[in-house]
Amino acid sequence: xDITFENVTYIYQQNTPFAHKAIDDLSFQIKxxxxxxxxxxxxxxxxxxxxxxxGLAIPTEGKVSIGSYHLSKEEKPKDMKELRSKVGVVFQYPxxxxxxxxxxxxxxxxxxxxxxxxxxxxxxxxxxxxxxxLDESLLERSPFDLSGGQMRxxxxxxxxxxxxxxxxLDEPTAGLDPRGQKEIMDMFYKLHQDQGLTTILxxxxxxxxxxxxxxxxxxxxxxxxxEGSPEEVFSQKEALQRxxxxxxxxxxxxxxxQERFGTSIPFKKQSVKELAExxxxxxxxxxxx
Amino acid sequence: xxxxxxxxxNVSFRYGDEGxxxxxxxxxxIYxxxxxxxxxxxxxxxxxxxxxxxGLLFPQEGEIIIDxxxxxxxxxxxxxxxxxxxxxNPDNQFVGATVQDxxxxxxxxxxxxxxxxxxxxxxxxxxxxxxxxxxxxxHRLSGxxxxxxxxxxxxxxxxxxxxxxxxxxxxxxxxRQEIMQTVASIQGREKLSLITITHDLQEVAQxxxxxxxxxxxxxxEQTPREVFSQKEALRExxxxxxxxAILAGELKQAGVAISTEPLNHKELLEDLWTLHSRT
Ligand SMILES: Nc1ncnc2c1ncn2[C@@H]1O[C@H](COP(=O)(O)OP(=O)(O)O)[C@@H](O)[C@H]1O
Ligand SMILES: Nc1ncnc2c1ncn2[C@@H]1O[C@H](COP(=O)(O)OP(=O)(O)O)[C@@H](O)[C@H]1O
Ligand SMILES: [Mg+2]
Ligand SMILES: [Mg+2]
Numbered sequence: 001x002d003i004t005f006e007n008v009t010y011i012y013q014q015n016t017p018f019a020h021k022a023i024d025d026l027s028f029q030i031k032x033x034x035x036x037x038x039x040x041x042x043x044x045x046x047x048x049x050x051x052x053x054x055g056l057a058i059p060t061e062g063k064v065s066i067g068s069y070h071l072s073k074e075e076k077p078k079d080m081k082e083l084r085s086k087v088g089v090v091f092q093y094p095x096x097x098x099x100x101x102x103x104x105x106x107x108x109x110x111x112x113x114x115x116x117x118x119x120x121x122x123x124x125x126x127x128x129x130x131x132x133x134l135d136e137s138l139l140e141r142s143p144f145d146l147s148g149g150q151m152r153x154x155x156x157x158x159x160x161x162x163x164x165x166x167x168x169l170d171e172p173t174a175g176l177d178p179r180g181q182k183e184i185m186d187m188f189y190k191l192h193q194d195q196g197l198t199t200i201l202x203x204x205x206x207x208x209x210x211x212x213x214x215x216x217x218x219x220x221x222x223x224x225x226x227e228g229s230p231e232e233v234f235s236q237k238e239a240l241q242r243x244x245x246x247x248x249x250x251x252x253x254x255x256x257x258q259e260r261f262g263t264s265i266p267f268k269k270q271s272v273k274e275l276a277e278x279x280x281x282x283x284x285x286x287x288x289x
Numbered sequence: 290x291x292x293x294x295x296x297x298x299n300v301s302f303r304y305g306d307e308g309x310x311x312x313x314x315x316x317x318x319i320y321x322x323x324x325x326x327x328x329x330x331x332x333x334x335x336x337x338x339x340x341x342x343x344g345l346l347f348p349q350e351g352e353i354i355i356d357x358x359x360x361x362x363x364x365x366x367x368x369x370x371x372x373x374x375x376x377x378n379p380d381n382q383f384v385g386a387t388v389q390d391x392x393x394x395x396x397x398x399x400x401x402x403x404x405x406x407x408x409x410x411x412x413x414x415x416x417x418x419x420x421x422x423x424x425x426x427x428h429r430l431s432g433x434x435x436x437x438x439x440x441x442x443x444x445x446x447x448x449x450x451x452x453x454x455x456x457x458x459x460x461x462x463x464x465r466q467e468i469m470q471t472v473a474s475i476q477g478r479e480k481l482s483l484i485t486i487t488h489d490l491q492e493v494a495q496x497x498x499x500x501x502x503x504x505x506x507x508x509x510e511q512t513p514r515e516v517f518s519q520k521e522a523l524r525e526x527x528x529x530x531x532x533x534a535i536l537a538g539e540l541k542q543a544g545v546a547i548s549t550e551p552l553n554h555k556e557l558l559e560d561l562w563t564l565h566s567r568t
Contacts, residue, residue: 274540
């Protein structure tokens with residue numbers, strides 16, 4: 001499903017002394033099937049933005065379209081539930097929302113809520129537990145007996161069990177150890193590819209944005225600060241630093257390399273191996289002269 | 290000779306008599322003024338070590354000695370003055386209605402005299418760069434600012450050891466930087482042993498020494514440089530390897546004769562520059 005924001009403004013507690021503009025005249029488009037990273041420092045409006053994607057927030061001004069669903073002051077989908085079944089959101093620390101007695105019941109809760117048949121739910125549970133890397137033996141356990149990483153997977157499985165077309169991830173790996181982070185991110189990437197999902201990742205990790213996303217949107221104070229491919233966005237180190245954001249470490253290194261050597265190796269999403277070869281060429285270049 | 294502040298002697302621990310051993314025969318020492326990072330996969334026992342260090346838990350086997358005193362039920366009140374701890378979640382660490390009340394709280398509990406308290410509030414808030422927020426309500430602060438106040442509250446009781454248990458994990462990159470700059474500057478100025486439990490490799494690289502935990506055992510106790518040179522083994526136990534170490538490995542593969550195991554960009558670039566100008 002294509003997603004469009006047209007001049008969207010969102011104001012919390014409008015018409016009160018506490019009114020606060022969290023999104024300010026924001027426009028952008030996300031093509032169906034793409035993987036978009038949304039980056040910005042705390043308070044830049046990322047969470048508010050994604051609440052528009054499943055109708056938890058309705059624009060104060062402007063219009064949001066998700067496929068054929070439209071959200072604006074004048075127009076709300078007749079069937080908000082249907083929209084929510086198409087857009088799955090993994091909130092931050094999703095394991096805080098687990099509540100059922102068993103893992104299986106927790107995973108089944110979403111699809112039951114959307115009227116999926118019991119037989120189909122059983123199929124999905126089996127399929128999804130393996131997709132998220134949970135052992136089947138855990139299905140009858142209480143989710144609260146599991147490790148943090150396992151609880152996170154249960155919560156994610158609950159979102160996936162609804163079979164959304166759009167998957168929204170709000171810092172999905174916060175608090176996990178490095179292996180847990182990589183496993184979860186690789187899992188989302190595989191789902192993204194295998195099931196043709198549209199994936200929207202809110203992250204502080206420039207490394208993950210570079211590795212997985214094909215489009216990057218940088219927010220600052222509720223407005224669009226930059227947008228483009230990871231190569232385009234991350235080669236603009238000064239612009240990013242102006243809004244207190246980092247660049248991926250490889251970009252930082254290339255910058256320091258240029259400062260030290262006076263020659264540049266352009267950033268084009270190369271692997272570390274390719275970078276090493278480029279450096280070797282430069283050094284060898286000096287040898288032959 | 291360096292003064293020993295902490296000693297774990299053959300410590301084993303489990304939660305409950307039936308539970309699995311969470312720490313298995315762990316021994317290590319930490320010295321005055323030293324900065325030690327503890328790393329390891331989730332569940333490897335890092336937080337359990339932290340809780341044993343300030344007497345929230347007691348080992349079933351072995352002994353823990355802090356500043357010459359064995360940790361037990363009688364000594365814990367003394368020991369909690371010596372060991373301060375800051376946890377992961379910035380929102381769970383506040384008791385006061387204002388920043389200064391919060392810093393005062395720990396001192397009140399320990400009977401610090403009023404005049405001395407006033408002085409320490411000013412000093413410790415200045416040490417973490419929060420002197421302008423004395424009268425602010427804690428919930429108005431950003432995550433990084435909250436954690437800095439939490440650090441000030443701990444410093445106010447003048448501990449010999451400061452433990453940060455994933456204290457930057459829930460912060461964004463700028464919040465993380467705030468904390469690490471604060472901590473590094475305090476460490477430079479005061480006689481304080483610092484224990485940081487973290488997954489952040491740049492934090493690890495700043496430490497004097499690293500204790501690597503794996504499934505309740507001490508896997509390695511080395512300098513950051515030595516630890517990061519073991520790329521494959523680190524990955525096997527679920528940990529990451531820094532970008533510079535990976536790049537140095539690939540450069541060697543590509544036939545560039547890197548001579549050192551670089552710990553940061555600067556070291557690697559120096560090394561490359563030397564190779565470059567030699568030719
Ligand atoms: N429920 C709310 N009421 C009032 N202001 C809010 C609310 N939620 C968020 N805000 C404010 O809106 C701005 C954007 O917040 P948010 O979307 O959560 O940013 P991010 O996810 O990028 O950290 C911030 O200034 C925040 O304080
Ligand atoms: N209160 C507790 N009761 C029972 N087991 C616990 C408790 N706290 C931690 N554990 C278990 O002890 C092991 C070590 O945990 P912990 O020290 O928190 O690890 P880390 O901080 O390295 O992630 C884990 O297997 C964890 O599940
Ligand atoms: Mg947010
Ligand atoms: Mg822990």
